[in-house]
Amino acid sequence: MCTVCGCGEGETKIDGHSPARLYRRVHAHPHQHGHDHHHHEGGEPHPGAAQSRRVRVEQDILSRNDAYAAGNRRHFAEHGIFALNLVSSPGSGKTTLLTRTIERLGGKTRAAVIEGDQQTSLDADRIRATGAPAVQVNTGKGCHLDAHMVGHALERLALTDDSLLLIENVGNLVCPAAFDLGEAHKVAILSVTEGEDKPLKYPDMFAAADVMLLNKVDLLPYLDFNVPLCIEYARRINPDIRVILTSATSGDGMEEWLEWLDAGMQQASARKTDEVETLKRRIAGLEAALAAKG
């Protein structure tokens, strides 16, 4: 996890800008001290400085991230947006897979991308070249995207209803597993130029993912990669994981992947409609109740 690799958030940038709100901890400090002094001056009851007392907290360390993630998820649900969190090691072919996916979806599907990388806007530039809107989040020293960064990136994207949001996480098979972004599914991308034992070596990620794309299968003739064994390892960690063999270059498996995307989008859109209908019924019910009172 991040405790091991020493990632931090102080250098986070979204499309090159560093919104002050992102500097949660650093900027919160002087602010909070100010508040404390205010309380003292206000003469609020305060225990003696040397007296110590116990305060129960009982809160999950990731509770803040989870609260932001819940906010993002609510936003996606209200707008029928199908959001995916794409996770992999660096170099698995995520960005190429995304550009090809967007090209194949064509104009009929509204797709947008949030790109997470430590540095550069190279990936967002590649996405924008396809015509799809993209926001680049640079995490600086950070090794993963968190739900708060994604929330800010959403402000810049202005997604349309019933669209597809592809969030390309920082290339890292460890930390992104723990950080919920509010997505419908995590999709793990593993390329056949890596080892087939990756699911066993980085189990948290494959346990967290609902889909594994085994990518670059066009290279299989030149490699000693055991596909059935890799799938067996992935299912040992996660018996329900769906596996799709893809090659962004040759186009193999892209139909199956696009069908899966399409089904997810339709579901997200249908849920939104259901929710709107439910709300309308509630409004009608409340109005009727109000009329009866009046």
Added chain:
Amino acid sequence: MSLAESVLQLIEDSAKTNGFTRVRTVWLEIGQLAGVEAEAMRFCFDAVTRGSIADGAALEIIATPGSGRCTDCGRTVAVTARYEPCPACGGYAVQIAGGAEMRVRELDVE
């Protein structure tokens, strides 16, 4: 590091609600299966709390043991690592029941 920052955020939130200005001790509950290295957490905690209300606070890490239930054989078993086979039947259907938590349990404050 971001987990240590999250711990500090929870402490600062608690300081606002409970009106304290200094933290002497922090008790964290870290499950054996949470994937958090206690020593790395200590190192990062010291680094991120510098200059904060928890500067110099002692960090007590309570390690909670891992446990799970095997859906193959139905037994409740002790689990030392995730995704290992069930010690009773050898199957891989162990569902984690405890030991995955990472919580700020309690603070000693002034």
